[in-house]
Each structure stands twice: as C-alpha cells, then as structure tokens.
Amino acid sequence: MATNPGGLTSAEQSAEAGPGVQLERLTRKFGGRAVLDDVDLTIPEGQFVALLGKSGSGKSTLLRALAGIDHGVAGAGLLRVPGRTSMVFQDSRLLPWKRVLPNVLYGQPRSRRAVATALLAEVGLAGREKAWPGELSGGEQQRAALARALVGEPELLLADEPFGALDALTRIRMHALLRRLVEAHRPTVLLVTHDVDEAITLAQRVLILDHGRIEVDIDIDFDGPRDPAQPQFQQIRRSLLSALGADPIAA
Ligand SMILES: Nc1ncnc2c1ncn2[C@@H]1O[C@H](COP(=O)(O)OP(=O)(O)OP(=O)(O)O)[C@@H](O)[C@H]1O
Ligand SMILES: [Mg+2]
Numbered sequence: 001m002a003t004n005p006g007g008l009t010s011a012e013q014s015a016e017a018g019p020g021v022q023l024e025r026l027t028r029k030f031g032g033r034a035v036l037d038d039v040d041l042t043i044p045e046g047q048f049v050a051l052l053g054k055s056g057s058g059k060s061t062l063l064r065a066l067a068g069i070d071h072g073v074a075g076a077g078l079l080r081v082p083g084r085t086s087m088v089f090q091d092s093r094l095l096p097w098k099r100v101l102p103n104v105l106y107g108q109p110r111s112r113r114a115v116a117t118a119l120l121a122e123v124g125l126a127g128r129e130k131a132w133p134g135e136l137s138g139g140e141q142q143r144a145a146l147a148r149a150l151v152g153e154p155e156l157l158l159a160d161e162p163f164g165a166l167d168a169l170t171r172i173r174m175h176a177l178l179r180r181l182v183e184a185h186r187p188t189v190l191l192v193t194h195d196v197d198e199a200i201t202l203a204q205r206v207l208i209l210d211h212g213r214i215e216v217d218i219d220i221d222f223d224g225p226r227d228p229a230q231p232q233f234q235q236i237r238r239s240l241l242s243a244l245g246a247d248p249i250a251a
Contacts, residue, residue, distance in 0.1 A: 020042070020044050020045040020082070020156075021042065021066060021080065021156065021188065021190070022041075022042050022043075022078050022079075022080040023040060023080070024077025024079075025040065026062075026065060026073055027039070027073070027074050028058070028072060028074070035058040035212060036058050036065070036073075036212050037212030037213055038213070039062065040077075043205075044188075046187075047189075047204055047205060048182060048188075048189040049191070049203055049204070049206070049207060050191045050198070050206045050207070051191065051192045051208075052193065052199055052207065052209070052216075053208055057209045058209055058212060059160070060160055060192065062209065063160050063190065065079065066079075066158055067081075067087050067158055082154075082188070084152055084153060084156070085154055085156040086154040086157055087149065087158040088142075088145050088160070089145075089162065090160060090162065091141075091165065092141035094133035094136075094144055094145065095133070096132070096134060098133075099131060099132055100120065101130065103148060104116040104119065104151055108152055112151055112152075116147065119150055120147050122181065122184070123144070123146055123177060125143055125147070128144075138166055139170040145162070146162070146177070150187075154185075155188060157182075157188070159189065160192045161193055162174075163175070163193075163195075164194065164195075171195075175202055179202060191203065196237050196240045196244070200233055200236050200237060200240070201226045203220055204220055205217070205218065205220065206218050206220060206236075208240065208244060216243045218240075222236075
C-alpha cells in the first residue's frame with residue numbers, strides 16, 4: 001500500500017528547506033481512495049495554525065506526511081518542512097522503562113541535559129526528573145511530552161490532539177502553557193484538534209480539512225482577549241461549526 005508513485009524525493013522533504021511549511025499538490029491514497037487530494041498549504045515561519053476536520057478527514061495523515069513518517073504520499077509538487085520538526089500526540093508516548101529526564105533527552109545528545117532540565121521546569125515538572133512516567137498524571141505526562149518535543153529546538157511543532165484525552169480544566173491550563181512555550185521557543189505550529197474553542201483560543205489561523213482538501217482557511221486576528229464570551233469569538237465559532245457540519249445553536 002505504501003507506494004510512492006508521484007515521486008516526492010527525499011531532497012524535496014529535506015532538512016535544508018528552511019523554516020515554515022510548503023506543500024503543493026500532496027495526495028495520499030489508501031486502497032485507491034484519496035484521503036488527501038492535491039492539498040496545497042503554505043505556513044509562514046512562526047505561524048500557529050490549528051487544523052480542524054471531521055473524524056477520518058485526514059488530519060493525522062497530513063501530519064504524518066509533514067513529519068516525514070509516511071512514505072506513501074504522492075504528488076508532483078513540493079513537501080517542504082524544516083529540518084528540526086517534532087511531534088506530540090494524544091498520548092504522551094513516554095517510554096515506560098525510562099525515567100522522565102531520560103525520556104525528555106531521548107534521541108538527543110547528552111549535552112542537551114541542562115536544556116531538558118530547564119524545559120521540565122518550564123512545564124512545571126521541576127523535581128520530577130527521576131519519576132517514572134507511570135507515576136505522572138495524564139496532564140503531567142503530556143507536559144513531559146511537550147518538554148521532549150521542544151528539547152531539540154524544533155522549527156516546526158506538529159501536535160495531533162495533544163490535549164484530547166485531558167479533562168477540561170487541565171486542558172485550559174495546557175492551553176496557557178502551550179501559548180507560553182510557543183512564545184518562548186517560537187516554533188511554527190500545526191495543531192490538530194476537534195475543539196473549535198481550542199483552535200480559536202490558540203491559533204493565528206484555522207484550517208478545516210474536508211473531502212481531501214483544505215476547505216476553510218481563516219485568519220484569527222480579532223483584537224482583545226480570546227474569550228469565548230466575545231462576540232467575535234462566537235461569530236468565528238459559529239462559522240467554523242457550521243463548516244464542520246455541527247449545529248451552532250446546539251453547540
Ligand atoms: N494506514 C492506513 N491504511 C488504510 N487506511 C488508512 C490508514 N491511515 C489512515 N487511513 C484512513 O484514512 C482516513 C483518514 O485517517 P486520519 O487518521 O488521517 O483521520 P483523522 O482526520 O486524523 O481522524 P480523527 O479525527 O478520527 O483522528 C480514514 O478513513 C482512515 O481509515
Ligand atoms: Mg487523527
């Protein structure tokens with residue numbers, strides 16, 4: 001199934017492409033069905049983009065393609081991502097047989113140890129370096145996963161529903177943490193979420209993937225706090241929910 005008929009070369013996916021994301025005519029088929037169908041997407045360096053879409057619309061497939069871990073993508077165009085790209089998932093994917101600090105340092109030179117320790121402090125896990133992942137709460141595990149994602153100073157952070165499994169209060173705290181981390185470390189971000197409010201709260205731009213294409217692409221640039229009580233917030237929420245096929249009145 002994982003063929004590469006369109007021939008995106010590894011050079012085109014190469015590390016030297018520079019920051020930001022540039023995709024042209026990306027197609028991904030499974031069993032003859034195009035989940036991604038000629039997708040074009042450009043993300044300027046440093047932009048925070050949220051990606052919404054119904055279940056099965058291809059969001060994770062798009063992230064995997066950008067992460068370079070899907071060799072079945074095809075297309076005549078470009079797939080350019082920065083060399084330093086990292087990913088976080090709905091579950092922390094911490095290695096259970098390694099303590100927290102070695103997990104954060106995993107795959108990194110030992111010289112990054114001080115950076116890893118500082119990042120653990122930044123995510124509120126100072127003093128937990130020697131804990132086992134199983135000793136951390138779900139939110140703490142996700143914070144450790146964020147530290148691990150940032151330890152290599154990524155130019156692009158790909159996040160696939162990183163807060164999807166957390167309770168509402170923890171999720172709100174994680175939003176504030178992610179915002180702080182992004183301000184401090186300045187990666188370009190592509191965040192997949194099912195949560196329209198999360199997208200509007202965090203992102204500068206929101207995309208909706210549907211029928212294999214990016215069907216909605218809007219900038220979130222209203223003044224004032226990103227407060228769900230704000231009329232502009234509600235207006236954007238209504239239009240996004242309607243594009244997602246959800247009933248805005250019921251939401
Ligand atoms: N390895 C695979 N083999 C066959 N089909 C696949 C494979 N990976 C994904 N698909 C199909 O591609 C479609 C898109 O999957 P994807 O995981 O990208 O959706 P998604 O938008 O992330 O959904 P969700 O919101 O539920 O996570 C689905 O119909 C899925 O069954
Ligand atoms: Mg998914």
